[in-house]
Amino acid sequence: MNTIDEVLARLEAIIADAETNGKRTGYFATLYHKVTAAVKDGIAKGMFEDGPRMERLDVVFASRYIDALDCWEKGQPLTDSWRVAFDATRRRSPLILQQLLLGINAHINLDLGIAAVETMAGQPVEGIHKDFDAINDVLGSLANGVLRDIDRMSPLLSLMGLHANRTDSFLVQFSIGNARDGAWCFAEALGKLQGDAYAAWIASRDKDIAKLALALTRSSGLLRITLWVIRLFEWGNPRKIIGELKGRSKKFFTANEL
Numbered sequence: 574m575n576t577i578d579e580v581l582a583r584l585e586a587i588i589a590d591a592e593t594n595g596k597r598t599g600y601f602a603t604l605y606h607k608v609t610a611a612v613k614d615g616i617a618k619g620m621f622e623d624g625p626r627m628e629r630l631d632v633v634f635a636s637r638y639i640d641a642l643d644c645w646e647k648g649q650p651l652t653d654s655w656r657v658a659f660d661a662t663r664r665r666s667p668l669i670l671q672q673l674l675l676g677i678n679a680h681i682n683l684d685l686g687i688a689a690v691e692t693m694a695g696q697p698v699e700g701i702h703k704d705f706d707a708i709n710d711v712l713g714s715l716a717n718g719v720l721r722d723i724d725r726m727s728p729l730l731s732l733m734g735l736h737a738n739r740t741d742s743f744l745v746q747f748s749i750g751n752a753r754d755g756a757w758c759f760a761e762a763l764g765k766l767q768g769d770a771y772a773a774w775i776a777s778r779d780k781d782i783a784k785l786a787l788a789l790t791r792s793s794g795l796l797r798i799t800l801w802v803i804r805l806f807e808w809g810n811p812r813k814i815i816g817e818l819k820g821r822s823k824k825f826f827t828a829n830e831l
Contacts, residue, residue, distance in 0.1 A: 601676030653783035686760035698764035
């Protein structure tokens with residue numbers, strides 16, 4: 574893929590397949606289609622520091638997710654971060670919230686830093702910092718909107734607030750803003766490496782992010798009981814959930830909010 578239009582077309586194919594076959598992989602794909610469409614709109618309106626470079630960043634960034642999904646579906650090797658996220662889509666037990674956060678976790682915490690370095694192609698990664706933050710703001714704005722508004726599909730999700738002070742649950746603590754900051758630190762370190770050291774740093778980061786992904790799916794004590802109760806009343810039909818996520822896209826974000 575070389576253009577945002579090609580990315581959008583590929584995402585639309587993924588979403589259509591997920592709707593037809595009832596795959597939970599369509600949840601994150603639907604969210605990510607909104608991100609890509611918003612970036613395209615922002616580029617057209619001159620809202621980024623470097624429009625052509627932002628398109629390259631978007632394509633490289635999206636390709637990591639799409640390629641990982643292709644590898645997973647074909648049983649080929651892929652990053653541990655995405656493997657944990659995609660494996661969870663085969664299970665009914667994770668909440669819609671958890672499914673979305675698993676995709677966000679892998680894509681921001683691992684993919685975004687790598688995409689930034691690859692987009693700069695040997696130039697100092699600091700040069701892309703503003704557009705790095707901008708694409709993350711797009712993802713964050715859309716994701717936060719979706720996460721706030723899935724109460725129709727998960728009417729008891731507000732019960733999660735009972736555990737807001739927990740310090741041992743990554744599910745409760747997860748912050749897109751913190752993920753972005755960590756991703757930039759990762760990109761800065763990665764941009765200074767080459768060859769085996771470059772690959773080793775990515776592999777090490779992947780293992781750490783995969784551990785966070787596993788933490789997003791695990792709970793104990795009262796939180797575990799709360800999640801079970803939430804799940805009892807949550808929508809269970811992937812086709813219906815994807816349709817809801819698609820139908821509410823315009824409510825969450827406009828390019829003027831960048």
